[in-house]
Amino acid sequence: MKATKLGSHIRNEFPIFQNNKKIEDGQTKPFSYLDSAVSAQKHESVIKAMTHHLEYDYGSVHRGAYGVSIRSSQMYENTRIKVANFIGKSVKPEQIVYTRGATESLNILASGIGEEFLNENSRIVIPAAEHHANLIPWQQVALRKNCELAYISFEGKSGDKLKLNLSEAKKLITKNTKVVSLAHVGNVLGQINPIHEIIEIAKKVDALVILDCAQSMTCIDEDLFALGADAIAFSPHKIYGPSGIGVLAMSKELMERLPPFTFGGAMISDVTLEGSQWTSGPAKFEAGTPPITETVGLGAAIDWVAKVGKQNIHDHAAALASEFLNKIQEIQDIEVFSPSTGQETIISFRHKKIHAHDLATILDADNIAMRAGHHCAWPLIRFLGVDALVRCSFAAYSDKDDIEIALAAIKKASNIT
Numbered sequence: 581m582k583a584t585k586l587g588s589h590i591r592n593e594f595p596i597f598q599n600n601k602k603i604e605d606g607q608t609k610p611f612s613y614l615d616s617a618v619s620a621q622k623h624e625s626v627i628k629a630m631t632h633h634l635e636y637d638y639g640s641v642h643r644g645a646y647g648v649s650i651r652s653s654q655m656y657e658n659t660r661i662k663v664a665n666f667i668g669k670s671v672k673p674e675q676i677v678y679t680r681g682a683t684e685s686l687n688i689l690a691s692g693i694g695e696e697f698l699n700e701n702s703r704i705v706i707p708a709a710e711h712h713a714n715l716i717p718w719q720q721v722a723l724r725k726n727c728e729l730a731y732i733s734f735e736g737k738s739g740d741k742l743k744l745n746l747s748e749a750k751k752l753i754t755k756n757t758k759v760v761s762l763a764h765v766g767n768v769l770g771q772i773n774p775i776h777e778i779i780e781i782a783k784k785v786d787a788l789v790i791l792d793c794a795q796s797m798t799c800i801d802e803d804l805f806a807l808g809a810d811a812i813a814f815s816p817h818k819i820y821g822p823s824g825i826g827v828l829a830m831s832k833e834l835m836e837r838l839p840p841f842t843f844g845g846a847m848i849s850d851v852t853l854e855g856s857q858w859t860s861g862p863a864k865f866e867a868g869t870p871p872i873t874e875t876v877g878l879g880a881a882i883d884w885v886a887k888v889g890k891q892n893i894h895d896h897a898a899a900l901a902s903e904f905l906n907k908i909q910e911i912q913d914i915e916v917f918s919p920s921t922g923q924e925t926i927i928s929f930r931h932k933k934i935h936a937h938d939l940a941t942i943l944d945a946d947n948i949a950m951r952a953g954h955h956c957a958w959p960l961i962r963f964l965g966v967d968a969l970v971r972c973s974f975a976a977y978s979d980k981d982d983i984e985i986a987l988a989a990i991k992k993a994s995n996i997t
């Protein structure tokens with residue numbers, strides 16, 4: 581297990597923990613938030629930046645000739661620069677589109693790639709284990725374009741044997757494959773997918789590579805565009821920033837070719853009653869009033885993550901996840917599904933005698949937040965032969981007390997059955 585460089589002061593910088601202690605029978609139960617994979621809690625600097633923006637600088641962007649609009653526009657574009665730097669050295673601000681979330685980013689890609697690149701002879705390749713946000717949009721496009729959608733399966737049923745079947749990927753990604761789209765890190769099992777290998781295979785046949793970085797952007801520091809990705813999607817709310825905003829980064833070539841997804845104000849260069857022309861660059865995909873204060877929050881979140889260090893956050897969360905995994909395996913009737921390479925920050929498991937939803941409810945009584953269910957990945961959950969899993973995910977503010985409290989509560993629940 582790697583030593584963590586994150587100090588215990590970090591947790592105190594997230595007000596939610598101070599404000600959610602539970603007092604019962606004179607006993608204080610701290611808030612053990614172990615569901616950061618669904619959405620991370622917000623750092624005080626993000627809350628302050630957003631509040632300050634709303635109180636002093638709020639105005640619509642790129643529309644007003646007056647002070648607050650000009651200041652808001654500057655902040656909006658300034659965050660675009662930060663996002664580009666955050667993704668990687670090879671990325672330019674003109675490649676960054678603000679969306680409403682990773683889901684919308686992936687829908688824009690699937691829909692646009694469908695229109696521009698796919699016909700009835702094309703094949704789309706994705707892993708069968710994807711989050712619905714990177715599965716349903718491709719299903720819809722395949723239906724619309726009457727083309728093939730092929731799935732890469734998993735090898736193994738659980739633990740270290742469970743990984744993306746690369747030899748199958750090699751067979752599926754052939755010259756009629758126009759696009760390969762996959763998660764960098766799996767949202768259910770926390771596995772780090774072999775994106776280097778997949779990019780290499782895809783590039784040999786000139787297929788576009790889309791990476792769903794919703795679970796990896798907070799903790800994996802790698803310039804994915806330099807590696808060969810054509811587009812990436814992620815959600816600021818998972819990197820300690822606000823919800824209501826997403827990021828879509830694309831190569832300049834892809835951005836030029838993709839049609840707009842939403843039509844309206846701000847995305848046009850000319851409109852007549854006979855027809856309209858689209859502007860170029862990110863604005864083509866940013867129709868209507870965009871998230872504004874959210875970009876300010878995203879900028880603050882990026883500053884904070886950059887200051888702490890993505891690698892440090894990863895090492896901290898992965899060390900805790902690894903400790904949790906080792907200890908929970910010792911509890912009777914627990915079956916762990918996540919691999920144990922020591923790099924995962926998400927651990928999914930089930931209790932053979934307590935349904936996942938019941939267990940999550942029991943944990944809540946002890947002020948522990950863990951998610952139970954299908955985790956927006958029904959095909960994967962079915963493949964694993966279960967109907968639901970409990971997912972425990974770690975972040976910068978997680979600590980060893982969270983682990984001990986969660987394990988004690990799970991043992992207590994086990995003893996009741």
Ligand SMILES: Cc1ncc(COP(=O)(O)O)c(C=O)c1O
Binds near residue numbers: 683684713765815
């Ligand atoms: C791997 C993955 N992709 C996509 C999404 C969708 O993100 P959002 O709900 O923020 O649009 C999630 C959210 O949990 C995710 O984990």
